[in-house]
Every structure is written in structure tokens, then in C-alpha cells.
Amino acid sequence: MSKSRPLSPPAAASDTPAVSRPGAEAAAPCTTSTELIHHPYVPPAGFQALVPAVHKASTVVFPNVAALRARNWKDKTGYTYGLHGTPTTFTLEERIATLEGGRQTLLAPSGLAAILLTFAALLKQGDEVLIPDNAYGPAKELARHELAGWGIAHRFYDPMQPAEALAGLISERTRLLWLEAPGSVTMEFPDLQGLVRAGRARGVLTGLDNTWGAGLAFNPFVLGTRDEPLGVDLSVQALTKYPSGGADLLMGSVTTRDEDLHLKLKFTHMRLGLGVGANDVEAVLRSLPSVALRYAAQDRAAREVAAFLQQRPEVVQLLHPAFAGSPGHEHWARHCAAAAGLFSVVFDARYAPEQVDAFVDALRLFKIGYSWGGAVSLAVPYEVPSMRKTGWPHAGGLVRFSIGLERPEDLIADLGQALARLQG
Numbered sequence: 001m002s003k004s005r006p007l008s009p010p011a012a013a014s015d016t017p018a019v020s021r022p023g024a025e026a027a028a029p030c031t032t033s034t035e036l037i038h039h040p041y042v043p044p045a046g047f048q049a050l051v052p053a054v055h056k057a058s059t060v061v062f063p064n065v066a067a068l069r070a071r072n073w074k075d076k077t078g079y080t081y082g083l084h085g086t087p088t089t090f091t092l093e094e095r096i097a098t099l100e101g102g103r104q105t106l107l108a109p110s111g112l113a114a115i116l117l118t119f120a121a122l123l124k125q126g127d128e129v130l131i132p133d134n135a136y137g138p139a140k141e142l143a144r145h146e147l148a149g150w151g152i153a154h155r156f157y158d159p160m161q162p163a164e165a166l167a168g169l170i171s172e173r174t175r176l177l178w179l180e181a182p183g184s185v186t187m188e189f190p191d192l193q194g195l196v197r198a199g200r201a202r203g204v205l206t207g208l209d210n211t212w213g214a215g216l217a218f219n220p221f222v223l224g225t226r227d228e229p230l231g232v233d234l235s236v237q238a239l240t241k242y243p244s245g246g247a248d249l250l251m252g253s254v255t256t257r258d259e260d261l262h263l264k265l266k267f268t269h270m271r272l273g274l275g276v277g278a279n280d281v282e283a284v285l286r287s288l289p290s291v292a293l294r295y296a297a298q299d300r301a302a303r304e305v306a307a308f309l310q311q312r313p314e315v316v317q318l319l320h321p322a323f324a325g326s327p328g329h330e331h332w333a334r335h336c337a338a339a340a341g342l343f344s345v346v347f348d349a350r351y352a353p354e355q356v357d358a359f360v361d362a363l364r365l366f367k368i369g370y371s372w373g374g375a376v377s378l379a380v381p382y383e384v385p386s387m388r389k390t391g392w393p394h395a396g397g398l399v400r401f402s403i404g405l406e407r408p409e410d411l412i413a414d415l416g417q418a419l420a421r422l423q424g
């Protein structure tokens, strides 16, 4: 830290009053705001705690004009302005880069803002982006509305078609192949290796929404083999989910391995003004040491709960990539060592949508709400046919479950009592 240089020494208590107040002859001397702001006390250097400090800043001060002019905001050698980074945000960026198996990370105010940053940085008028039809819904809406308005085309592709078929969709205009593994609600796990290979063969950048994998299920930058190194160009995460783990904040990240690609994203990040709050960054830093433990526990619990639902007569299809018979299970098995605590089930079509809703309403431990990765289990019914263009083979209702940190047997009992209502 640069040393503090007060404009003048603070007035001692016996000095003339700092503020003269007519009519208050014998008033006690008052300290001025200047003295409070430019106070000479500087705490001793060398404070060491186990957790990173919360540095909050818009303004960052320079020792002189030459230093202000010389400072390069594009790397982590110094500080220029809160938007360009503080010790707190740099620390989280470095840790997320490590978690993701990448080299550089940028933080954004939400997972969706991180997706916007990627699209805005890499696409321009006349370009096209290919987006999986089972992608996170708001990312598709972003393409339909803002991207379309900016003259950027998109195509929603079937992520489960053979990767060679995807190659046929890539045109001269295609700049970005967007990926998500598995799909947000329907949980199909695509042939990531084949898709990345198809994009790479045509010189198209590949970007993955890695919120589900969280950097823990697989390394998105190492999808190939020793003979054929393959990996995505960038990985986006909603830190809102597992890294936060608290259902109490929104944040996103974009991680890369290539310095030029990172800088391209960083310029757009700066121009869009995508700053994050220091207290939220601190909350993620506090949760991060336990992310692997939580992920593993939620994976284990989710598989227990999913296995219970799979054998229930009301359920015709379990959608959890770690289970045989779930779409893309073989791709999950090839790429992944773990799974998120997230899955969906499709109910028998003999249950009307209102009955499925009533089942969700009857749940007590499971709360009704979006998002996942937190301590409280959640359930949401989805109307899948209205969400996609490519085919959907099921007629019954779908419910997605996010498994929290409750005891799995308690969650199973809750599901059991709610399923009993379906019979009535």
C-alpha cells in the first residue's frame, strides 16, 4: 500500500477550534471532516489472516500523475479502478481459473451476464452462433432478442445428433459454437469431444456453459487424448450455483487458456462495465474451499434420491446423466468423474399437468424455486415442449430436482408422502 499523506497534521484538542461558529463562544473544538478523511494513522503493515481481505473500491489512488499515466489496467501487476480489479477480485479470478483448469478468469455480475459478455465479445453483426436447443433458457432468449437485434444470427441445434451432423450446420458466418453439458432441464449429456472436434475443424471458437460441471466433474480444457489434445476455448460458470453454495448471490465467470482471447473478453468486460461487488466476491471466496466436498455430497445424495424415484411406478424416465438409460450417459461416463446434485424425472402421461403441480405443491422439505447448488433442496415443474424446437419424446410432465444438503432419507420420505397424493 502507498503511504497516506495528510494535507496537514490534525489539530490537537487544545488548538483553536477548527470550525468557528458565531454565537457559540465557549463551544468545544470540533474535528473537521478533512481531518477525519486525511487522518495520519496508518495501521501497521504485515497483517496476516487466513482469509483474503474485502477490498472495496471504485477509486484507486496513484502516488503521482506519472504513475496514473503509466498504469496498465489490462493485467494484474497493479490497480487502476474498481471495475478493473481489486486484490479481492483478482484472488477469486485466480482461484476460479484454477478450479476450471484454465489460466485467466473474468468475473461478471451473474452467470447470464458472463454469457452476455462472451457473446458480445466474440460476435459482431453478420456472425452466427450455434446454441444447443436444450441450453439454459435465458441464453436462448438473449440470442432471440438482443443478438438478433444486433444483426447476429443464431441456430438452435440438437446437441444429441451425431457430431458429424453438427459439422453440416457450420457456415462461413459461424463464429461460436456454444455448448452446455448436460442440458439445463432435460439433462442430456452431449458428445462434447465430438462437438469440440467439429468446431475446431472449421476454425470455430467453442464456449461451454460449465455451471453443472463446476470445474469438478470434468476439465473442459482437456477433453481429448494425448494424441489429440482437445478442449473448449472458454468456459463460463454461474458462480451463483455451487461456488457460492448459499443461494444468496449472483455471479458469473469466463475462463480461458489463451491470453489473446482473454484480452478480447477483458476489453468488452471493461466497456460493458460488468463490475462485481466485493462482499459477494468475499462470500464466494469463503464458500470455495468447501465446493468439492459439497459437490461430492450433493452428487451422492442426488443419486440416492434419483434411484428412489426411478423405481417408482409414477415415473417413466429418470434424466440424470450418471444413470444408464439417461440420454448421453455414455458421454458422461467418458468425460466425467462426478455429477452435480441435479436431475429431472418425467411422470407417466396418465398424470395431468395439474396433478404433477399438486405433487410439487405437496412437498415440504423441497422448496419451489429456481437455481441450484445451495443447501436447500428445490423442485420446479417444467413445460418442456414449449422450451425447444427439436423433438421431445415424452408426453408426461417433467419435474427438476436440485438436491441440497439435507439427509437423503428425509428427502426420500418427503417425496414418498407427496407421491402418495398422486394416487388420489
Ligand SMILES: *Cc1c(COP(=O)(O)O)cnc(C)c1O
Residues within 6 Å of the ligand: 109, 110, 111, 112, 113, 136, 184, 209, 211, 212, 238, 239, 240, 241, 250, 251, 252, 371
Ligand atoms: C443459473 C444458470 C445460469 C445463469 O446464472 P445466473 O447467475 O442465475 O445468471 C447459466 N447457465 C446455467 C446452466 C445455469 O444453471
